[in-house]
Amino acid sequence: MSSCTTRRAHPPEAERRQIFAALVEVSLRDGYRLATVETVSRAAGIARTDFERHFRDLEDCFTAYLLEARDEFFKAIGEALLGTSEWREQIRAASYAMLRFWREDEARARMLLIETFSAGPRAQLVKDEGMEVMFDLIDQGRSAMPNPGLLTRATAEAVGGAVFNQMRISLERDELDRGEEIMQQLMYTVVLPYRGTEAALEELSPPPAEAG
Numbered sequence: 001m002s003s004c005t006t007r008r009a010h011p012p013e014a015e016r017r018q019i020f021a022a023l024v025e026v027s028l029r030d031g032y033r034l035a036t037v038e039t040v041s042r043a044a045g046i047a048r049t050d051f052e053r054h055f056r057d058l059e060d061c062f063t064a065y066l067l068e069a070r071d072e073f074f075k076a077i078g079e080a081l082l083g084t085s086e087w088r089e090q091i092r093a094a095s096y097a098m099l100r101f102w103r104e105d106e107a108r109a110r111m112l113l114i115e116t117f118s119a120g121p122r123a124q125l126v127k128d129e130g131m132e133v134m135f136d137l138i139d140q141g142r143s144a145m146p147n148p149g150l151l152t153r154a155t156a157e158a159v160g161g162a163v164f165n166q167m168r169i170s171l172e173r174d175e176l177d178r179g180e181e182i183m184q185q186l187m188y189t190v191v192l193p194y195r196g197t198e199a200a201l202e203e204l205s206p207p208p209a210e211a212g
Contacts, residue, residue, distance in 0.1 A: 016054050018044045020065050023058075024107050032062065032111075033118040059120040066116065066126045069108055074133065076101050087141050088199070091190055094137060099179045102171065109176075113168040135160045141194030151193060159190050 022044035026035045037058050041051045055061040080097035084090045102109035116127050139156035142148040163186050170182055187203035 012054070015044075015046065015050065018046065019051060019054060019061060020068075023061055023065055024111055027062075027115045028107055028110055031118065032115040059122055062115075062119050063122045063126055066112065066119075066123055069112055070126060070130045073098075073101055073112070073130070087144060088191060088195065088203075090137065091141075092187060092203075094134075095183050095187055095190075098167070099176075099183055102167065103176055103179065106171075106176065109171055113164070113171050131160060131164065134163075138190060141190075145194060155193055159193065162189060 019040065022040045022042075023035070025043050026039050030039070035058060037048055037051055040058065040061070041048050044051070051061075055064065076097050077094050080093040081090055084093050102113075112127075116123055135153065135156045138160050139153050141156070142151050145151070166182065166186060170176060170178070175182065184204050188200045191203050192200035
């Protein structure tokens with residue numbers, strides 16, 4: 001297949017989608033660490049020169065994919081937060097929106113939660129920037145504490161990191177069907193340092209109907 005034929009058959013955006021789909025296919029089959037521009041181009045049914053019209057290298061492609069997926073993730077979180085005001089309510093809404101997002105597209109979830117760790121510094125930066133947003137939301141738990149100075153942002157970073165790691169482990173073990181139970185446990189972990197044991201234990205109850 002020549003690049004000229006490819007350009008006639010596939011408009012630029014459609015070709016870009018093809019490349020993303022091929023990146024996911026190759027990464028989940030072989031692991032991103034073993035993926036190459038050649039294997040992704042072959043899976044997409046295009047020439048390397050066509051790939052290079054869109055991306056400088058494989059990490060550039062993965063970073064672009066992650067940016068789009070991250071934006072979709074935060075759009076889902078933002079929609080879930082509409083109409084919420086109290087911190088625990090916001091954390092709960094965000095947590096169950098996160099679970100729905102992972103379940104909606106498990107391949108995308110694996111790219112964000114697992115394959116990202118095999119990527120280079122540009123992709124890591126995209127992941128880290130997304131984590132900072134989640135840390136910000138968790139850190140708002142200090143605002144309603146009698147003595148906010150008892151905790152620092154480091155608490156939110158530790159808690160948020162634990163949540164991320166637990167979701168990654170659950171995905172690696174194919175346990176998303178236990179998502180509601182896992183969310184209750186994670187909500188307990190998040191709420192405990194900010195609201196205490198009694199409030200945290202309340203999060204171990206069955207998820208509210210709106211959590212889905």
